[in-house]
Amino acid sequence: MLASLFFCAGVAMTEDTPANTTTPALWTHDFKEKLIKVEALPGTYLGVVSGPLKHKKKEPYKATRWLLDGQAGGVVWSGPEEASEIVAGDPHPVLVQQDKEALTLRALSRDGAAVWSRTLPGVSLSIAVDVENKELILLSAAASWLDGSVEQPAQLQALSLADGATRWEADLGPLTLPVVTPANVMALAPRTIWLFAGERLIALSRDGMKVLFNQAAPAAWGVAREKTKKKNQTIASPVLRWDPSDDWCALALEGNVAFLSAEKGLVWTNPVDKSNAAPDAVAVTDRTVIAGFRLVRKERSLVWVGAYDREKGGLLWEYENRDGALAKWDRVAAPPIGMAVGRGRVALAIGGDVVGLDEASGKRAYRIDLSKQEYTYAKELRRAGDRFVLFGKFHIRAHDLSSGELKWKLADVGDPIDYAQRNQKYSAGMMAIGFQAAASMQEFSANSMRSLATKKLPGRTGSTHKDYFFSPSARGQLESAAKQAASNSAFYSKAGSAGIDFLGLSNWTEVRSLSGDPRRHVQPRVVDTGMMAFMPFRLASALLLDLDSGTYRESGSFRAKSACITALCVDVPGRRLYYANHKLAPACTQYKDIQAYPLPEELLKL
Known part of the structure; x- marks a missing residue:
């Protein structure tokens, strides 16, 4: 059922x-x-x-x-x-706080006390939760990325949600890092983790945390870049939709x-x-x-x-x-x-x-x-x-x-x-x-919005904009809202x-x-x-x-x-x-x- x-x-x-x-x-x-x-x-x-x-x-x-x-x-x-x-x-929410030197993670109880706390070097790029295995999957890069270095070594690791202990970690090599990395750069399957980050496609097997492949993304995908006075930087990771197994x-x-x-x-x-x-x-x-x-x-x-x-x-x-x-x-x-x-x-x-x-x-x-x-x-x-x-x-x-x-x-x-x-x-x-x-x-309400869009001033029966209660632009917005x-x-x-x-x-x-x-x-x-x-x-x-x-x-x-x-x-x-x-x-x-x-x-x- x-x-x-x-x-x-x-x-x-x-x-x-x-x-x-x-x-x-x-x-x-x-x-x-x-x-x-x-x-x-x-x-x-x-x-x-x-x-x-x-x-x-x-x-x-x-x-x-x-x-x-x-x-x-x-x-x-x-x-x-x-x-x-x-x-x-x-069972506890995890507070993640980033500064220029390190990343701090704290699991909090109802009174605000820390159940466990971890301070890790580097910068958090993306975080996902594996509910089945009760793990927090963290994609991070070296702290120097905050100084504007585009290419940085990255790491993927899993922390226990119960005590914050590291269960496994994998080095991903250098990634070309964007300014914004959304959470959906990762897709989790029961035995495989898929990533598209830093202009690279990566898959890892959870059996021994073996890297299955680590390939450069096709140049035809054309990851957006923005030229600044200092250096080229990817302004954001692309929007991703996954269907993983x-x-x-x-x-x-x-x-x-x-x-x-x-x-x-x-x-x-x-x-x-x-x-x-x-x-x-x-x-x-x-x-x-x-x-x-x-x-x-x-x-x-x-x-x-x-x-x-x-x-x-x-x-x-x-x-x-x-x-x-x-x-x-x-x-x-x-x-x-x-x-x-x-x-x-x-x-x-x-x-x-x-x-x-x-x-x-x-x-x-x-x-x-x-x-x-x-x-x-x-x-x-x-x-x-x-x-x-x-x-x-x-x-x-x-x-x-x-x-x-x-x-x-x-x-x-x-x-x-x-x-x-x-x-x-x-x-x-x-x-x-x-x-x-x-x-x-x-x-x-389509009916309500359309009735407001067609509402006329008292005594007016014409069809010019002067006969209506709302301006033409406001009426257009009301019609749009109805649809x-x-x-x-x-x-x-x-x-x-x-x-x-x-x-x-x-x-x-x-x-x-x-x-x-x-x-x-x-x-x-x-x-x-x-x-x-x-x-x-x-x-x-x-x-x-x-x-x-x-x-x-x-x-x-x-x-x-x-x-x-x-x-x-x-x-x-x-x-x-x-x-x-x-x-x-x-x-x-x-x-x-x-x-x-x-x-x-x-x-x-x-």
Whole structure:
């Protein structure tokens, strides 16, 4: 049986709503500044990043990093965000702090005391957590890299999450180091670790920590460089999307697709002959490698999917379609590609449709029109065994992956029937500029936004810009927001559930582990409209859904202290659901806090 825990925030609450219909918060913590990021950590901890409400443009933004006790809400640690990171260690979170001389790692208990501490020479480039082996995988370079030396010897090592002891280490030789190295330069498989860092492709076997290959990346990949007065430096590692196993690995990066073998290294690479091709998803079958890209355009976003022969790398077929908002790319970000690959099909959630493509030919096998059923851009598609499940704004449905046949559907999910003004469920708060953790509330009402865009001044019946309440540019932003509704829900996959594949979700969900991580938190991109908030939500509900039958159990509603829920994350083992409230509208001026709610135990028994 496949199960998924579904959290829905989306019912506007009025002051007349009975207070006894909602679950009270366990604790509330006020940060007195805006919240930027919220992350549930193992052991019932919570990582938070906050920042000042205002700052001068030419001055650096001084954000603060927090570690909270999720059980009682107390502060375990806080300090400057710069040169620090909190890693999801288990059973204790690990604080990583970097200075010019060394790297310090400390596992912290609830009272802030160090359970263990390590000081290592060098600079942390990337950190990942191996949940299965309870290890912290650290990619580091010599400390002189901070002085501007581009090529430096690098090392990969594993530290025990229990006591910080070094379990193994491997020298990787000199790497050409970028200014920014994201965490996803590493991909973990049970017996193999894959890396693309420092312009080199590397694989290591965990059996004796043997280096399987260490090859220079193809020059055709064209790693971006920036000429400075001192020397050339890579300004950033490319965006990477992986599909790793022990014996092979598929890699999609900006403008290229590659297939690697643990025995041979790079088997083939093929360029994506499209400008501004940003990778979003990649999957491997017995015959093909399927890669999904977004083609960044200022006017709207395009989705491009290519199928490659697994052995030789030749392009078998390609598919391109429009998706995303009619808005400038630098102001409105589109949701990620929803892609499920299996049973000879490639299912895509594009605009208001689901398209099933034949894996061998690329021809359309089926098309499901969902444009009038509250899916549009408020969607998330996942594979679940022989099916795919589509999570919409207030609808969930499952289809056979091979034929597209509807297996079951749910309507008005998470919509409590005992609350007044149900018509307000389609209204949501518009996100403030620059707020990076605008999460499950990033769902906009197409009807509300369009009605505002067409609102005319009293007594005006004409069609010139002087007859409308909003200016032409503001009306255009409202129209864009209506078409750019993002997901309003957080999803959780029950630990141990087999057959659930997550593809194309990396922009929405950060999972820093190999497998079995029972936490999911949502940090969607911000829809930047420059507008103030309209009718934000105040309630959320939770349900546990059986993906085989479509049956579910639903909890009561959780009421937020504020009417401006802007982030939502969940810790299922710790039985906690966290709200982040933020100053988005005049009604929310005093709320810049996080609230914790208990998850009903009966939800977790399915």
